[in-house]
Amino acid sequence: MSEKIIIFDTTLRDGEQSPGASLTVMEKVEIARQLEKLNCDVIEAGFPVSSPAQFEAVKRISGEVGIVVAALARAKEIDIKSAWDSIKEGEKKRIHTFSSTSDYHIIGKFGHERYGKTLEEKRKTVIQMSYDMVQYAKSLCDDVEFSAEDAGRTDLVYLSEVVEAAIEAGATTINIPDTTGYTMPKEFGYKIAELKKRVKNIDKAIISVHCHNDLGLAVANSISGIENGARQVECTINGLGERAGNASLEEIVMALNVRKDLFNFHTDVRTKEIYNTSRMVSGFSGIIVQPNKAIVGENAFAHESGIHQDGMLKNRETYEIMTPESVGVNKTKIVLGRHSGRHGLKSRLYELGYNLSEEELNKAYESFIKLADKKKEVFDDDIRIMMGDEIFKDSSHYILDYMQVNSGTNALPTAAVRIIKNGTELSDSATGDGPVDALFNAIDRALGMESLIESYRVRSVTSGRQALGEVSVRIRAEGKSFTGRGVSTDIIEASAKAYLSSINQREMYNAEKKNSFINQDELTEAV
Ligand code: KIV
Ligand code: ZN
Numbered sequence: 001m002s003e004k005i006i007i008f009d010t011t012l013r014d015g016e017q018s019p020g021a022s023l024t025v026m027e028k029v030e031i032a033r034q035l036e037k038l039n040c041d042v043i044e045a046g047f048p049v050s051s052p053a054q055f056e057a058v059k060r061i062s063g064e065v066g067i068v069v070a071a072l073a074r075a076k077e078i079d080i081k082s083a084w085d086s087i088k089e090g091e092k093k094r095i096h097t098f099s100s101t102s103d104y105h106i107i108g109k110f111g112h113e114r115y116g117k118t119l120e121e122k123r124k125t126v127i128q129m130s131y132d133m134v135q136y137a138k139s140l141c142d143d144v145e146f147s148a149e150d151a152g153r154t155d156l157v158y159l160s161e162v163v164e165a166a167i168e169a170g171a172t173t174i175n176i177p178d179t180t181g182y183t184m185p186k187e188f189g190y191k192i193a194e195l196k197k198r199v200k201n202i203d204k205a206i207i208s209v210h211c212h213n214d215l216g217l218a219v220a221n222s223i224s225g226i227e228n229g230a231r232q233v234e235c236t237i238n239g240l241g242e243r244a245g246n247a248s249l250e251e252i253v254m255a256l257n258v259r260k261d262l263f264n265f266h267t268d269v270r271t272k273e274i275y276n277t278s279r280m281v282s283g284f285s286g287i288i289v290q291p292n293k294a295i296v297g298e299n300a301f302a303h304e305s306g307i308h309q310d311g312m313l314k315n316r317e318t319y320e321i322m323t324p325e326s327v328g329v330n331k332t333k334i335v336l337g338r339h340s341g342r343h344g345l346k347s348r349l350y351e352l353g354y355n356l357s358e359e360e361l362n363k364a365y366e367s368f369i370k371l372a373d374k375k376k377e378v379f380d381d382d383i384r385i386m387m388g389d390e391i392f393k394d395s396s397h398y399i400l401d402y403m404q405v406n407s408g409t410n411a412l413p414t415a416a417v418r419i420i421k422n423g424t425e426l427s428d429s430a431t432g433d434g435p436v437d438a439l440f441n442a443i444d445r446a447l448g449m450e451s452l453i454e455s456y457r458v459r460s461v462t463s464g465r466q467a468l469g470e471v472s473v474r475i476r477a478e479g480k481s482f483t484g485r486g487v488s489t490d491i492i493e494a495s496a497k498a499y500l501s502s503i504n505q506r507e508m509y510n511a512e513k514k515n516s517f518i519n520q521d522e523l524t525e526a527v
Contacts, residue, residue: 002266005256006232008208009035009249010044011281012057013072015240020474020483021285022505025057026392032061032069034280034353035237038273040249042068044096044234049073049082051512058083062090070094070145075133082517084140095137096175098147099130101162102154123158131165138170146171147210152178156191160198167201173232174205178221181214181244189224196229208232211247213239218247223255226265237281238289238296250274250295250327258322275328276353279381283388286472286485295327336383338372352380354387364391374489375466382462385470389487389497396422397504398447400496407435415439417496419446436495443499451475451503458491471498475506482506 012028015021023031028045035043045062048055048071062069071087073079075097087093100109106122116122130146137144146166151159163174176195178188192209196202209225209232211218222233239248253269260266278296282289291298301324316323324330336344342365349356349364356364367386372378393399401420407413415438416429428445432438436456444450454474461470469491474483482505486497 002260002264003231005226005265005267006041006206006208007249007253007267007269008042008044008070008232008234009038009040009236010210010234010246011035011236011240011249012061013044013046014210014234014242014246015236015238015281016046016285017242018240018245018285018287019243020481021240021287022508023284024392024394025053025060026394027284028057029060029064030354030392031277031281031284032065033355034273034277036065036067037270037353038277039268039270040067041268042070042094042232044070044072046086047072048086049079049517052515052517053508053512055082055086055517058086059089062087062093066091068092068094068143070096073097073137075099075129077133077136078517080133080137080140084137087141092143093141094143094145094173095141096145096147097133097137098149098175098177099126099133099162100150101126101148101159102150102152104153105150127162127165130162131169134166134169134171143173144171145173145175145208147175147177149177150179151176151191152180152183152188152211156194156198159191160195163195164199164201167199167205172205173208174202175208175210175232175234176225176230177210177234178212178218179210181212181218183211183217183221185217185220185224188221189228192225192228192230206231208234210234212241213244213246216244218245219251219255222247222252226256227263237277238287238293240281240285240287248294250278254295254322254327257326271326272328273353279384280353280387283384284392286388286483300324301329336368336372336378337376338369340372340378348380348383349387352383352387356391360391367391371489375464375468377464379462382468385461385468385487389485393504397507398426398500400493400500401425403439403442403493403496405435405439405492407438413438415442417442417446419443419500435492439492439496440499443496443503447503449503451477451499451506454481456495458494461487469494471495473498473502475499475502477506478510480506480509482509 045058046054048058058071069090071083073083083095110122115125134146148162207230209222209230211221235249235252236246237249239245253267256263256265345368398419398421402418405415412431413435414431418427426446428442430441430445432441454476457472459470460467462468468487470487471494472485474481482502484498484501486494488494
């Protein structure tokens with residue numbers, strides 16, 4: 001009998017920390033439902049203390065899905081209380097608390113004398129704080145996970161002491177993160193094996209691994225961790241995450257699946273839902289999947305060279321170690337057209353992983369009709385992009401209602417726009433150096449604010465002459481960058497949507513800062 005590996009998906013927490021990724025509460029709920037369909041075991045839904053929007057997303061997800069929902073908390077009472085409040089009404093819940101354990105982190109974050117004068121004293125303080133906070137979390141919730149942040153660079157003897165204390169205080173899952181993506185597979189596996197040997201109460205907890213991809217080794221390290229005793233793996237769809245990202249869920253799951261001959265492990269993931277999940281996350285987060293990405297990239301199953309094609313025609317196994325169908329990639333592409341009814345759209349959306357309410361379906365159908373008027377054939381990817389573009393956007397955001405742009409040879413480019421926010425119309429017009437410049441000037445005038453544009457990019461995201469064009473705009477404000485995305489068959493309209501979307505990101509950031517439960521500077525403070 002093969003042993004089960006618990007899949008802990010952190011797309012909605014660590015994944016959302018990806019630069020440029022930002023999901024609305026409704027988008028997070030939709031992704032959570034799809035992760036349930038994928039049959040993950042645990043979803044880490046967010047970091048509730050960090051903002052009201054994070055709190056609300058975790059609370060809604062926890063009420064929505066039937067699998068374990070984890071909420072992240074630093075080893076601080078205020079965080080743990082907030083994590084608990086966000087999940088307590090859910091069916092299955094977990095508090096996930098963490099302390100920093102490497103000397104780099106201890107010196108960097110616990111520099112103040114109140115944590116101890118020497119490194120030795122500070123290390124003791126961290127053990128005591130971890131113990132107390134796991135105990136507090138346990139008084140609220142049966143299922144408590146403890147992470148030793150930067151365990152990859154933490155001294156093994158000290159790490160063993162921290163882990164033992166956390167288990168004694170009640171943690172039932174011990175997570176060993178390679179926070180900086182520093183370790184090598186052999187070294188990381190050795191750490192897990194040694195913890196199993198050295199920590200005397202280790203049999204009371206499940207060991208988990210959580211690897212970052214700074215050296216491109218997150219998946220290799222995770223698998224090495226599993227081979228050496230870890231039974232939970234933390235990962236994200238498309239490998240999304242801070243900096244170079246986290247270990248990719250689809251790569252770990254398929255590695256265990258394809259190499260059953262080598263590993264005596266299995267997961268309960270429904271692999272046929274992998275592709276839909278990947279596309280949904282990419283559509284909502286705006287982070288594109290590189291074409292050569294393993295398992296879910298556009299080229300993952302493409303065979304270009306003649307020798308490969310010939311080999312494939314004779315016997316697929318010549319060059320294929322898994323079938324596209326096994327991960328949900330289907331070759332049939334044309335789906336709907338303007339005469340397809342609501343019912344046809346609804347069932348296609350369901351097949352693509354979207355479970356919409358009546359109101360959401362109405363919105364989706366309206367967008368679909370507009371799209372089908374412009375495009376004769378609507379492909380799966382058009383639908384996915386349409387869903388990622390506007391269906392789950394909030395009416396409290398700036399939404400483009402109308403635009404008209406005139407430009408031509410020897411003509412002065414002019415643009416007029418009407419934008420709606422919370423039911424209020426904001427209109428204006430302007431000229432510019434070109435059509436896009438005129439459009440952005442008109443938007444600035446209508447909103448009464450200017451934004452510094454850092455970058456502007458256009459690309460085609462679906463195929464054919466009537467392909468959807470995607471524009472991405474990055475603006476700079478408040479010392480931060482905000483990236484917005486817009487999609488349309490008309491790239492000028494896509495530009496307006498992308499610019500407004502970057503402004504909406506900026507507004508969301510400012511609102512979160514204003515309404516935060518705690519001072520944002522405190523979030524980066526020691527735990
Ligand atoms: O990378 C990391 O250390 C983390 C912890 C909070 C688990 O994300
Ligand atoms: Zn992480």
